[in-house]
Amino acid sequence: MEPVRFISTTNVQPKNRTDQITRIELTPCDVQCLLIGPIQKGLLFHKPTPGYEEDLNKKQSLNLIQHLKASFSLTLDIFYPLAGRLAITENDGDNTTSFSVDCNGAGAQFVHAAADGVTVAHILDPVFVPDDIVYSLFLMNGVPNYEGRSKPLLAVQVTELVDGIFIGLTMNHSIGDGTSFWNFFNTWSEISRTGAKPSKAIPIFGREYLDGIIDLPIRIPFFNEQIQEKFLLPTEPLQQRVFHFRKEKIAELKSKANAQMGTSNISSLQALMGHLWVSITRTRHLTSSSTDDQETKYLVIVGTRQRLQPPLSDHYLGNAVLFGWATSTAGDLIKRGLGWAALELNRMVASQTEQQVKKFLEDWFDKPRLLTRSAVVRSHSFVTGSSPRFDVYGNDFGWGKPVVVRSGSGNKFDGKLTVFAGAEEGSIDFEACLSPHTLRALAEDEEFMQSVAV
Structure with missing residues (x-):
């Protein structure tokens, strides 16, 4: 197949977030994921009919990509820590490292791309998953989670196919698990569909459930010596x-x-x-x-x-x-x-x-x-x-x-x-x-x- 063509890359920031929480400490369940890769799941859709695009233009003066980007930004208002970055603190005196999320609104990545020769059938019909196609529909392949100190914690690639659209979402696994991932996806799709923020999707960021069990922040000894072994792209034939x-x-x-x-x-x-x-x-x-x-x-x-x-x-x-x-x-x-x-x-x-x-x-x-x-x-x-x-x-x-x-x-x-x-x-x-x-x-x-x- 021809390589995916990248049309635009946008750094999307929350617009109306309230700065109630500026930093979130990572828990043991979070920190243990630093060396592995992110969560990458995506959904394949048939392309909207011309009638949908015309209706969207009449209502909001937006094309489909602009609409998805706008609803993505509104979703970040709710999940604003995902627009932050990992904060890595080297503790003085004991050679340990601590980790948190700096809710600084630095932004999540939104990429609009096109796979000009790829159809829905190219993904659906083969007996074996066409990895060369599917993997190209995601961002941050091979990027371990600890690089979230400089790279986005959340990235989406919206790829236009000949007759379809693939929305590939990548989330830093040190920030959330599958439940957190799909909560974001579900909320984004609802905002896109309805134009309104859902009232029951407010995420919880506090770590109070750990009170009386352990104290935060976590201190990892000799972290920099452990980053040599990590989950990168598979080398064996699969x-x-x-x-x-x-x-x-x-x-x-x-x-x-x-x-x-x-x-x-x-x-x-x-x-x-x-x-x-x-x-x-x-x-x-x-x-x-x-x-x-x-x-x-x-x-x-x-x-x-x-x-x-x-x-x-x-x-x-x-x-x-x-x-x-x-x-x-x-x-x-x-x-x-x-x-x-x-x-x-x-x-x-x-x-x-x-x-x-x-x-x-x-x-x-x-x-x-x-x-x-x-x-x-x-x-x-x-x-x-x-x-x-x-x-x-x-x-x-x-x-x-x-x-x-x-x-x-x-x-x-x-x-x-x-x-x-x-x-x-x-x-x-x-x-x-x-x-x-x-x-x-x-x-x-x-x-x-x-x-x-x-």
Whole structure:
């Protein structure tokens, strides 16, 4: 394909923010993300009809790009810390570094681009995700989060295709998690569609929930010596495919998993993750020299907002997650099958209690540790982030709902299984990033593909 053509770049600042908070301290959940990459998710839309563009011009004397930029600025009035920069403080005397968000209104980046030869079908139709196209629709590829001291914490690239529009949003992961990311996206689309600021989307910036657990600011010893290892663009050959699971098939897997284990506790998502864990391990096992005693792990990023008492609001802007591992050997996992795998994931998620959250915060405060590639990316392991609860397909900017969601290059590696709500009610999509031979073997696995909507 021809390279994306950049038409304009604008530094967008909040217009009407109130300076109630000028600095926000980063928590352990925030700071641990400094060395990894940003969140990059984007939505593909069919191009608005000429009637929509004419109506927009009559009402507001704006074209589509100007309208999106104006509504983006209004959204920053609400989420004004995202227009700031990371503040990095070198503490005197103890060789430690502290981190906060300076809510200085420096601005977020808005880029208008065009992919002249790319159609909606070029993104939708291929069996494998066309990474060369999709990755070019996002900004700040390969930029680790700690560079937010000089680079924007939020950047959007609006790319005009031949017959569509792709809105690719990039958010510094030290500032927020998936819940924060989609709260911004949802609010922006609502403002764009309605022209008014929503009354129920006011984000919460305070860190009061940490009172009595740990003190801020966090002090990281020898930070500058740790930035050598970070999550950059993947170097190994990888391919991606989105597997779509319909509501009925998910219900079958859930029923089967619970019946096998004599329980009713396994959720739909846990059954689906167990199915993927067993199926991919089986295909890896058959296509490599793996032995039965090869360890395989599944890391699930678990939200903690509802695990705290009182619960932390979904509108809290920041990271509120724990990392839970389920572990087995390849041989045992394949032999025990779906029910056992799903129940192990269920038990791991259930173990992430309020007490576990507090223990993580206290332990981390005493011995800080940053996420690195070697700490997360392990042979024969899997990681699932995002959530089917996030409102992806409700993001109507004024000319219709998105066709599909895609993610950028940030934090991709062999075994990354990103989950999204499907376009159909009750359906779920998994974006599987795997080695090419594993992904091909998975597509030839009849047992697995029987569960996939083709």
